[in-house]
Amino acid sequence: MIRFDAKLGAATLVGTAALYAVLSIATGRSARAEVPPDLSAGAKDAALDVWKGAALLVEKDALVVDVRPTDAYARYHLPGARSMPGGGAAEVRALAGARPVLVYAGKDEVAQKLVTELRAAGTAGAWYLADGARAWYLAFQLPVSLFAESGPPDGYAEALRTAGGWLEKPEPATRGRAALALQALAKANYQPTLLKAGKKAAAASGGKKKISGGCG
Secondary structure, eight states, X not given: OOOOOHHHHHHHHHHHHHHHHHHHHHHTXXXXXXXXXXXXXXXXXXXXXXXXXXXXXXXXXXXXXXXXXXXXXXXXXXXXXXXXXXXXXHHHHHHHTTSOEEEEOSSHHHHHHHHHHHHHTTOOSEEEETTHHHHHHHHHTSOHHHXXXXXXXXXHHHHHHHHXXXXXXXXXXXXXXXXXXXXXXXXXXXXXXXXXXXXXXXXXXXXXXXXXXXXX
């Protein structure tokens, strides 16, 4: 009969745990499984943040509609966005067909009104991008080192390049990588555009500093 050596068993368990910890650190993976953030666009939602809006483009090939004036569109617009200044629900529905729609405008109230009209007309897959082109610009275009008080977390810059690159030039072969990159960005919750000015700085400037992305 084989006898169990308690000391040997304990040593084996400790060694296995140590090896797993080393591998976890080396691969950048947590020893505890984590549920990825949900970036799906829910039917009850009307407004989407940047990461959910981007996921709608990556996963659903959504039609992006820019209803701002043409000069604002010319200054800056989302990748692949169609310029439809003052576009109405009927016009957008005809262009979208069966595709979901992501709308943005100079003011959220304008985009929300159009989304409400689209849904009332039967387009269930319609949302608007909260804070419009400005939010997109601050997330994807603004240099993170310019306004951040601390550096981005590990892997953030790479994920931003992966997601942003796909949005600029969509390729079916790298769609999965772009989706994973967006999940990483959403999970990091890094906001390099938030400025935390002290009382003296606020008094000197006369209030909060406003960041203008020139997006209209």
